[in-house]
Amino acid sequence: MWLGACLLLAGLWLQPAGGAASAETVTVLRVEADWVLVLADGRSVRLAGLETPGTAQQRFADAAVTRLRERALGRPLTLLETAPAEDRYGRARGLVLGGDGAPLQIDLLGEGLARVDFAGEPPAGWPQLLSAEAAARFARKGLWGEAEFRVRDATNVGLLDRFGLVEGRVREVARSKRWIWLNFGDDWRRDFTIGMRLARARALGAMTWLEALQGRLVRVRGWLRWYNGPYLELDHPASIEILAPDGIRYWSPDGSGSG
Numbered sequence: 675m676w677l678g679a680c681l682l683l684a685g686l687w688l689q690p691a692g693g694a695a696s697a698e699t700v701t702v703l704r705v706e707a708d709w710v711l712v713l714a715d716g717r718s719v720r721l722a723g724l725e726t727p728g729t730a731q732q733r734f735a736d737a738a739v740t741r742l743r744e745r746a747l748g749r750p751l752t753l754l755e756t757a758p759a760e761d762r763y764g765r766a767r768g769l770v771l772g773g774d775g776a777p778l779q780i781d782l783l784g785e786g787l788a789r790v791d792f793a794g795e796p797p798a799g800w801p802q803l804l805s806a807e808a809a810a811r812f813a814r815k816g817l818w819g820e821a822e823f824r825v826r827d828a829t830n831v832g833l834l835d836r837f838g839l840v841e842g843r844v845r846e847v848a849r850s851k852r853w854i855w856l857n858f859g860d861d862w863r864r865d866f867t868i869g870m871r872l873a874r875a876r877a878l879g880a881m882t883w884l885e886a887l888q889g890r891l892v893r894v895r896g897w898l899r900w901y902n903g904p905y906l907e908l909d910h911p912a913s914i915e916i917l918a919p920d921g922i923r924y925w926s927p928d929g930s931g932s933g
Contacts, residue, residue: 696753696754696755697752697753697754698752698753699750699751699752699753700713700714700715700719700751700752700753700770701713701714701750701751702714702746702747702749702751703747704747705739705742705743705746705747706718706739707735707736707739708726708727708735709721709724709726709727709735709738709739709742709788710765711742711746711770713753717765717766718764718765718766719753719765719766719767719768719770720761720763720765720766720767720768721768721769721770721778721779721782722756722767722768722769722779722797723769723779723790723791723792723796723797723800723803724779724782724783724788724789724790724791725788725789725790725791725837726791727788728836728837731817731823734786734787734788734816734817735787737785737787737816738782738787738788741781741782741785741787742778742782745772745778745781746770746772746778749772749773750773751770751771751772751773751778752770752771753766753768753769753770753771754768754769754770754771754777754797754798755767755768756768756769756795756797756798757795758794758795761794767794767797768797769797769798769799777799777803779797779803779806780802780803780806783803783806783807783810784806784809784810784815785810785815785816786810786811786813786814786815786816786817786818786819787816787817788807789807789817789823789837789839789895790803790804790807790895791837791895791896792895792909792910792912792913793896793909794909794910795910796910796912800912801924804915804922804924808922811825825839825840825841825893826838826839826840826841826898827840827841827842828840828841828842828843828858828859828865828866829842829858829859829865829866831866831898831904833898834898834899834900834904835898835899836897836898837895837896837897837898838895838896838898839893839894839895840866840893840894840895840898840904840906841891841892841893841894841917842858842866842891842892843858843889843890843891843892844856844857844858844887844888844889844890844892845857845858845859845860845888845889846862846888847884847885847887847888848862849872851872852871852872852873853869853870853871853872854869854870854872854875854881854884854885855867855868855869856868856869856884856887859903861903862902862903863902863903864902864903865903865904866903866904866905866906867901867902867903867904867905867906868894868905868906868907868908868914869901869905869906869907869908870884870907870908870909870911874909875911878910878911878927879927880911880925880927883911883925883926884911887914887916890916890917890918891916891917891918892914892915892916892917893914893915893917894906894908894913894914894915895913896908896909896913911925912924912925
């Protein structure tokens with residue numbers, strides 16, 4: 675009966691934009707310091723959709739491990755593997771659902787112990803992950819109460835070579851031979867820019883959606899570095915949220931956006 679109920683709840687997370695490959699009941703033997711869950715069958719599972727914890731947020735990473743151990747050890751869980759099914763280290767990627775049908779990711783995000791990161795493909799139900807993070811950010815829970823994790827302004831991005839969130843208005847959308855560029859200032863050699871490979875954008879059906887961002891106020895997340903000014907290379911359009919007057923709009927394959 676538990677399995678049937680959990681699989682029914684799991685169905686709520688099987689969304690086309692981040693298709694899950696399978697759903698199965700699993701038992702967690704231990705939780706590693708890097709938030710990897712080691713299962714009874716020997717597999718390791720990486721929680722999809724979360725930024726990898728780093729030393730700059732160690733106390734929050736430690737709190738997240740404690741929370742995961744409370745939620746995962748000794749309890750039946752459901753693993754929804756997401757595409758790609760493994761990370762580069764051979765660990766399974768997925769959403770791990772508790773008995774209430776909500777992913778453990780939601781729990782960490784809601785307490786401000788983690789940030790959403792869509793490196794690679796976003797998992798099923800990814801807008802709900804963003805909503806959980808937003809609620810914690812608004813309440814200044816956990817890491818969101820620290821200045822170093824604040825959302826940066828595109829006109830003054832600040833420290834680079836780290837993961838971060840940036841908000842600003844897209845001044846211009848441009849193309850080069852292999853890239854589509856979202857420029858946030860008049861001087862692309864010094865101002866904040868987002869770049870995405872054209873081949874990747876076309877493969878995802880994201881070109882129309884990206885080109886329509888000119889003039890829009892957006893929030894983007896990812897690894898910040900210097901390349902003709904502060905720069906973020908976009909791997910997936912789900913990492914951009916449109917900050918519309920009537921609410922947040924997310925990427926959708928048909929280009930319409932969703933709230």
